[in-house]
Amino acid sequence: MSASQIGMFATMVVYLVAMLLMGAVLSKKNKTVGDFYLGGRKLGPFVTAMSAEASDMSSYLLMGIPGLAYLSGIADAGWTIIGLATGTYVNWLVTAKRIRRYSEETGSITVPAFFSDRYGDEKNVLTFIAAVIIVIFFVPYTASGFAGCGKLFASLFNTNYHTAMIGSAIVIIAYTMLGGFLAASTTDFVQSIIMSAALIIILVFGTMKAGGANAVIDNAKGLAGYFSMTQTHDAVTGTAHPYGFIHIISTLAWGLGYFGMPHILLRFMAIEDDKKLKISRRVATVWVLISMAVSVCIGVVGLGMSAKGEIPVLHGSDSETVIIKISDLLASHGAIFAVIAGIVLSGILASTMSTADSQLLCASSSISSDILVKCLHAKISEKKLMTISRLALVAIGVIGVVLAWNPNSSVFQIVSFAWAGFGATFGPVMILALFWKRSNKNGALAGLISGGIMIFVWKFAVRPLGGAFDIYELLPSFIVALLLDVIVSFATQSPSKEVTDVFEKVDSMA
Numbered sequence: 001m002s003a004s005q006i007g008m009f010a011t012m013v014v015y016l017v018a019m020l021l022m023g024a025v026l027s028k029k030n031k032t033v034g035d036f037y038l039g040g041r042k043l044g045p046f047v048t049a050m051s052a053e054a055s056d057m058s059s060y061l062l063m064g065i066p067g068l069a070y071l072s073g074i075a076d077a078g079w080t081i082i083g084l085a086t087g088t089y090v091n092w093l094v095t096a097k098r099i100r101r102y103s104e105e106t107g108s109i110t111v112p113a114f115f116s117d118r119y120g121d122e123k124n125v126l127t128f129i130a131a132v133i134i135v136i137f138f139v140p141y142t143a144s145g146f147a148g149c150g151k152l153f154a155s156l157f158n159t160n161y162h163t164a165m166i167g168s169a170i171v172i173i174a175y176t177m178l179g180g181f182l183a184a185s186t187t188d189f190v191q192s193i194i195m196s197a198a199l200i201i202i203l204v205f206g207t208m209k210a211g212g213a214n215a216v217i218d219n220a221k222g223l224a225g226y227f228s229m230t231q232t233h234d235a236v237t238g239t240a241h242p243y244g245f246i247h248i249i250s251t252l253a254w255g256l257g258y259f260g261m262p263h264i265l266l267r268f269m270a271i272e273d274d275k276k277l278k279i280s281r282r283v284a285t286v287w288v289l290i291s292m293a294v295s296v297c298i299g300v301v302g303l304g305m306s307a308k309g310e311i312p313v314l315h316g317s318d319s320e321t322v323i324i325k326i327s328d329l330l331a332s333h334g335a336i337f338a339v340i341a342g343i344v345l346s347g348i349l350a351s352t353m354s355t356a357d358s359q360l361l362c363a364s365s366s367i368s369s370d371i372l373v374k375c376l377h378a379k380i381s382e383k384k385l386m387t388i389s390r391l392a393l394v395a396i397g398v399i400g401v402v403l404a405w406n407p408n409s410s411v412f413q414i415v416s417f418a419w420a421g422f423g424a425t426f427g428p429v430m431i432l433a434l435f436w437k438r439s440n441k442n443g444a445l446a447g448l449i450s451g452g453i454m455i456f457v458w459k460f461a462v463r464p465l466g467g468a469f470d471i472y473e474l475l476p477s478f479i480v481a482l483l484l485d486v487i488v489s490f491a492t493q494s495p496s497k498e499v500t501d502v503f504e505k506v507d508s509m510a
Helices: 003-029 032-042 045-060 064-072 074-106 111-119 126-155 160-207 213-221 245-260 262-270 274-308 316-331 335-375 380-401 411-435 441-465 473-493 497-506
Strands: 231-234 239-242
Touching: 003 126, 003 316, 003 335, 032 245, 045 064, 045 262, 045 274, 045 335, 064 074, 064 231, 064 316, 074 111, 074 231, 074 245, 074 262, 074 274, 074 411, 074 497, 111 126, 111 262, 111 335, 111 411, 111 441, 111 497, 126 160, 126 213, 126 316, 126 335, 126 411, 126 441, 160 274, 160 316, 160 335, 160 380, 213 274, 231 245, 245 262, 245 411, 245 473, 262 335, 262 411, 274 335, 316 335, 335 380, 380 473, 411 441, 411 473, 441 473
Parallel strands: none
Antiparallel strands: 231 239
C-alpha cells in the first residue's frame, strides 16, 4: 500500500477499534433482556434522533444518493429526498409518542411482541408471523451491509473481498453482541456525527477542486435535463428523458417505509421521556434534510470534478464510488489529508455499520425473545436468555456472512426490496394498531400476510409488465395490506373490552 493508503487504513482501523471498545464498556449496563433489546427505555433525545436516522440511512446516503445525482441529475434523487424527509417527519410526529406510551403500557420490548400484546393475542400468532417477517427481510438486509463494508475495503486497498467482509462482520457482530441496544444506539449516534463530517469535508474539498460553485453549476446546466425535477439526464446519449407522474409517485412511496421499520420503531419505544420526542423529531428531520441535500450536491460536484479531469468519469454503478474517488484525491495531498480521507471513508463504513447492527439486534430478538420465549413459552432464566440472545445474534451474523459471500451481489436492490417488505407488512398494521380502536387481531393478521405476499407478487410478476404497473412494490402492497386489515376487522368480531380499555387509556394520555 502507498503512504496515503496506509494513513487511510490506519484511521479506519482506529475507528473500528473504538466501536469495539464502546460495545465492551456498554455491555456492563445490560442486566436484563429488556436492557439488551431496548436499553431499559433510557435513551436521551439526541441519541434517539441521530441513532434512528443513522440506522435508517445506511450506505445509501454516502453512496447511493451521490451516485444517482452524478449519473442522472437531481430529479430521481430529489423526489427520493422529498419522500424520505416527509416520511421521517410524519413518522416522528404521528407514530413516535403513541408507540412509546402504548408499548410501555403493554410491557412490549419488541415490535412483534407489541402486535400480540396490543390485540390480546394469547396464542401469539401475530408475534410469530411478525418475527418470521423480520428474519426473512433483515437477514439478507444485514448481509448487504456486510457486503458493502467488504467492497469498500477491497476497492480501496486492493485487499481480498472475503477477508475484508468477514473482518467487518466480526467487528459489527462483536460490539452489538457485547453492548446490545445501548451499544447499537450509542455507536449509531457517534457514526451519524462521522457521516456528517464526511459529507461536509467532501463537499468543501470537491467544490474547490472543481473550480468553485459557479463552475459546478455551469457544468450541470450544460447537461440536458440535469437540473429538472420532471426530466432525467441520460449520461450515455447526453439527452433528457421524461420523469413522469408514475415515477414521481413511485419514488415518493419510499416515505411509507418508515411506518414499518422495526429498528426505527424500537428507538421510539426506548426514549426515556416521551415529552422529549419533540426535540428528537426536530433534530432527526433537520439532519435528514441537510445530509441528503448535501449528498445530492456531492454528486453534482463530483460530475464537475470529472469534467475538469480531477477524478475519472464514472459510468453505471461506478458512480456510487464518487465519494471514494474524491477521498483518494484528498489523501494524495499528504499525511494529514490521508487521515482526513480516512475519516471520510470511516463515514461510509459508519453508514453501513449503523444499519447492520440494528438489523442484527432486531433479527436476534425475533428468534430469542419473540419465537422462543413468547411463542414457544420456553421457561428460561434471565441470565440464560441473555446468553441465548447473544448466540442468536452471532448465528444470524454468520448466516449474513454466507449470504454476502458473492462480491457481485447488488447491495441497493436488496435494501430496496427489504425496505418495501417492512413498509408494506408492518406499516399499515402499526398505524391501525395505534390509532383505530375497532381494529382486531384478525385484521392485523390479514394485513401482515397480505402485505408480505403482495411484495413478492408485485415485484416479480406485476412490475415487470411495465407501463402503469412499473411502480415501486411498496405502494400497492401497502394499500392492499391497509385495506384488508380494515375489511377483515369489520368482518370479524370486535376486540374485547380488555383490549379496548387499554386503547382508551393510551388515547387519554394524548
